[in-house]
Amino acid sequence: xxxxxxxxxxxxxxxxxxxxxxxxxxxxxxxxxxxxxxxxxxxxxxxxxxxxxxxxxxxxxxxxxxxxxxxxxxxxxxxxxxxxxxxxxxxxxxxxxxxxxxxxxxxxxxxxxxxxxxxxxxxxxxxxxxxxxxxxxxxxxxxxxxxxxxxxxxxxxxxxxxxxxxxxxxxxxxxxxxxxxxxxxxxxxxxxxxxxxxxxxxxxxxxxxxxxxxxxxxxxxxxxxxxxxxxxxxxxxxxxxxxxxxxxxxxxxxxxxxxxxxxxxxxxxxxxxxxxxxxxxxxxxxxxxxxxxxxxxxxxxxxxxxxxxxxxxxxxxxxxxxxxxxxxxxxxxxxxxxxxxxxxxxxxxxxxxxxxxxxxxxxxxxxxxxxxxxxxxxxxxxxxxxxxxxxxxxxxxxxxxxxxxxxxxxxxxxxxxxxxxxxxxxxxxxxxxxxxxxxxxxxxxxxxxxxxxxxxxxxxxxxxxxxxxxxxxxxxxxxxxxxxxxxxxxxxxxxxxxxxxxxxxxxxxxxxxxxxxxxxxxxxxxxxxxxxxxxxxxxxxxxxxxxxxxxxxxxxxxxxxxxxxxxxxxxxxxxxxxxxxxxxxxxxxxxxxxxxxxxxxxxxxxxxxxxxxxxxxxxx
Numbered sequence: 001x002x003x004x005x006x007x008x009x010x011x012x013x014x015x016x017x018x019x020x021x022x023x024x025x026x027x028x029x030x031x032x033x034x035x036x037x038x039x040x041x042x043x044x045x046x047x048x049x050x051x052x053x054x055x056x057x058x059x060x061x062x063x064x065x066x067x068x069x070x071x072x073x074x075x076x077x078x079x080x081x082x083x084x085x086x087x088x089x090x091x092x093x094x095x096x097x098x099x100x101x102x103x104x105x106x107x108x109x110x111x112x113x114x115x116x117x118x119x120x121x122x123x124x125x126x127x128x129x130x131x132x133x134x135x136x137x138x139x140x141x142x143x144x145x146x147x148x149x150x151x152x153x154x155x156x157x158x159x160x161x162x163x164x165x166x167x168x169x170x171x172x173x174x175x176x177x178x179x180x181x182x183x184x185x186x187x188x189x190x191x192x193x194x195x196x197x198x199x200x201x202x203x204x205x206x207x208x209x210x211x212x213x214x215x216x217x218x219x220x221x222x223x224x225x226x227x228x229x230x231x232x233x234x235x236x237x238x239x240x241x242x243x244x245x246x247x248x249x250x251x252x253x254x255x256x257x258x259x260x261x262x263x264x265x266x267x268x269x270x271x272x273x274x275x276x277x278x279x280x281x282x283x284x285x286x287x288x289x290x291x292x293x294x295x296x297x298x299x300x301x302x303x304x305x306x307x308x309x310x311x312x313x314x315x316x317x318x319x320x321x322x323x324x325x326x327x328x329x330x331x332x333x334x335x336x337x338x339x340x341x342x343x344x345x346x347x348x349x350x351x352x353x354x355x356x357x358x359x360x361x362x363x364x365x366x367x368x369x370x371x372x373x374x375x376x377x378x379x380x381x382x383x384x385x386x387x388x389x390x391x392x393x394x395x396x397x398x399x400x401x402x403x404x405x406x407x408x409x410x411x412x413x414x415x416x417x418x419x420x421x422x423x424x425x426x427x428x429x430x431x432x433x434x435x436x437x438x439x440x441x442x443x444x445x446x447x448x449x450x451x452x453x454x455x456x457x458x459x460x461x462x463x464x465x466x467x468x469x470x471x472x473x474x475x476x477x478x479x480x481x482x483x484x485x486x487x488x489x490x491x492x493x494x495x496x497x498x499x500x501x502x503x504x505x506x507x508x509x510x511x512x513x514x515x516x517x518x519x520x521x522x523x524x525x526x527x528x529x530x531x532x533x534x535x536x537x538x539x540x541x542x543x544x545x546x547x548x549x550x551x552x553x554x555x556x557x558x559x560x561x562x563x564x565x566x567x568x569x570x571x572x573x574x575x576x577x578x579x580x581x582x583x584x585x586x587x588x589x590x591x592x593x594x595x596x597x598x599x600x601x602x603x604x605x606x607x608x609x610x611x612x613x614x615x616x617x618x619x620x
Contacts, residue, residue, distance in 0.1 A: 149456060149498060156452040159309065159321040161329075163209075167202050169329075170350040171441050173336040174198050175522035179346030188280070188430075192524050194347045196430050197287035199437035200268035201347070203422060204261065204288075205295045207415050208253045212303050214411055215246060216310040218404035223314035232376040236384045239311050239373055241392035245400070246307045248391075250300030257296030262289045268419070269426060269433075280430075287347050294351035298358050304389075305362025308369035315372060324364040332357035406563040413570040417577050417598055424581045425591045432588040435530040438521045439592070442513055443543060446506045450547035453499050457555030460491055489614060492556065499548035506544040514540055530588070539592040546599040553606035562609070569605045576601055 175195045219242040226234035257264070265288035269281065305324075312320045335353025339345045345352070370388055377384060392400065418440065425436035513520075518531040530536070557566050580594045 146494060146498070149460070149494060152459065153452045153456050153498065155318045155322065156455050157449055159313075159318065159325055160448045160451060161325060163206065167206065167354075167441055167444075169332050169336055170202065170354055171195070171198060171438060172521050173340045174347055174350050175438070175524075177341045177344065179344050189524060190346075191522070192430075192434060192527070193280075193283065194287065195437065195522065196434050197284045197347055198291065198350070199288075199422065199433060200265045200284075201288035201291035201295075201351075202437075203268050203419065204257070204264050204292050207419060208257070208296070209299065209302060209306075210411060210415055211408075212246070212249050212253075213306065214404040214408040215242060215249070215303075215400075216306045217407050218242075218400055219307055219310040220314045222400070222403070223311060227315060232379040233382045233384050236373055236376045236382065236386070237396075239307075239369065240386050240388060240390040241396055241400075242307045242310075243304050243369075243389040244391045245397070246303040247300050247389055250303040253299040253303070254296050257292050257299075261292045261296065262286075265289050265292060268422065291347045291351040294348065295355050295358075298355045298362075301362045301366075302358045305358070305365045308362070308365035311369045311372060312365065317368070317372075320365060320368040324361040327364060328357040328361035331360055406567050407558075409567050410570050413574040417574055420578055420581050421591050421595060424585055424594075425588055428588045431526050431530065434522075434524075435527050435588070436591065438518075438527070438531065439514075439536070439540065442510065443540065443595075446510055446544045447547055449502050449506060450499075450544075450551045452551075453495060453502070453548050454551040454555030454558070457492075457495055457552055458559045460495075461488060461556055461559035492552075492610075492614070495552050496549070499552045502548045503545045506548065507541045510544045511537060511541050533589065535589050536592050539589070539596045542596050543592075543599045546603050550599060550602045550606060553610045554602075556610055557606065560613075565609060569602070569609075573598060573601050573605070 175191055177191060179190055179194060219238065222238045222242075223235055226232075226238055262285055265285050266281065269284060269288070309321045309324070312318070332353050335356055336350055339349030339353055343349065373388060376382060422433070422436055422440065426433040514531055514537045518528040521531075522528065554566070577594055577598045580597055581591070585591055585594055
């Protein structure tokens with residue numbers, strides 16, 4: 001008699017021995033300690049018992065479809081039907097697929113609690129053994145060790161230091177060495193004039209490039225999925241398409257700077273080109289535009305270099321980006337010393353040094369990226385002859401835009417807030433604008449150390465928070481997945497402990513830079529006095545202290561794909577900061593009070609979200 005088995009219909013079993021019996025197999029039930037699930041041809045059978053065991057055995061015949069039969073005598077048998085299709089076995093909420101078309105096949109994977117090794121022998125002696133390795137529990141803890149976290153965070157910091165470091169070097173060298181020509185403005189030091197021109201020019205270049213960073217984040221996400229699937233063809237397509245979009249965006253930035261860069265520099269300059277009642281805008285704008293055009297010329301290669309860096313990080317290659325950053329830093333420093341300090345080329349020399357550094361860095365990254373693409377193309381089953389750089393079709397572009405849209409809004413919100421600070425500072429005169437440029441560069445430098453905690457949370461938390469799932473999921477499905485609450489809280493505690501240490505280091509180091517390191521950036525006594533102001537030093541320290549916590553929490557929100565909340569939070573925060581700057585800021589110190597408010601609001605909102613989710617997870 002043949003009966004269709006239903007969930008819970010199989011007797012409590014753990015080990016299922018398969019022995020040939022009249023064209024079928026006999027299943028010998030044994031007790032287990034948790035629910036075991038066997039899926040065959042999209043049907044599930046489960047059972048539960050109370051006796052603990054450590055071995056789990058399930059039938060997995062090669063190249064056959066299995067049909068369970070329950071005889072009236074209570075004997076459960078398995079008929080096998082030749083079928084060349086994928087069989088699916090799920091053990092303790094972990095699913096793996098195998099076509100089992102070879103006599104011997106082995107699949108190993110990691111579930112939330114254990115490592116499962118599945119071995120298939122010849123059909124005549126068909127037994128599938130799934131051993132639960134108790135040591136894997138300890139291994140899952142080791143992958144969240146302080147050593148692993150510190151290594152990842154420190155490597156990310158090194159990689160991300162490139163852009164702010166290049167800008168910081170430019171600010172330092174330009175502020176200390178005047179160009180060969182004498183100042184045409186009476187009472188204004190040549191290096192001060194150059195430094196004032198550097199502010200809007202660097203902001204234009206950095207903001208234009210920063211707006212495209214969402215593409216690198218989306219590329220990393222897509223490549224991580226493709227790598228998990230071992231889908232080399234998808235990795236080739238994703239990389240090639242992303243490079244094509246990056247090239248187009250870079251060309252658009254270059255054209256915008258060359259055609260409308262003077263107007264954009266004047267916009268970022270605001271009212272800061274007034275000195276002793278004299279409008280010196282016509283003197284500063286040409287210098288700013290020169291710097292922007294030199295750096296803007298390299299925009300296509302720079303943006304493609306970011307994509308190549310994303311490819312390296314997605315494939316866990318941190319060595320190549322580190323080498324690229326090191327090369328860029330060396331070239332930029334020596335280029336500034338040669339062109340600005342020695343040949344007195346001023347802001348133009350700084351721009352050439354920065355552009356050369358970006359060129360070398362991007363070439364190193366793209367060369368390695370091309371090697372990876374060629375290896376993927378050479379893989380078995382990959383028939384993709386597309387060029388290294390290609391244009392995505394409409395469907396692929398729309399898919400990419402949907403993934404990167406919320407990230408783009410977050411980046412845009414930050415950029416608008418930081419730009420509004422500079423615009424407001426420029427309304428208090430040239431000295432305030434120059435000081436703002438130095439202070440903002442210092443703040444951005446320390447932000448890198450905090451931002452690394454966001455990347456750590458995004459990279460480590462998903463494996464701790466969600467159950468394994470081989471199927472693709474959209475954002476809503478991911479946000480509803482069952483959390484491994486204990487593991488996620490364990491990891492978050494370690495991330496926040498490391499963030500606390502970084503916050504203390506950043507706070508004290510930023511105080512030292514503001515109080516005693518001002519001469520490293522400029523020789524102007526008035527600017528040094530503005531930098532050492534007690535209130536502004538305290539505001540800088542407070543902003544740097546909060547930043548690692550803010551970014552760790554933002555990273556955890558991104559990891560859970562809580563994108564709707566993140567967009568709403570930044571919409572509110574952006575509106576609040578702009579209102580403070582417009583209606584409540586009457587001094588240069590007030591600009592940095594607005595920044596501290598921006599940090600405090602994000603800390604409060606993100607902290608409340610993470611705390612509420614943590615409490616909810618404890619209640620489950």
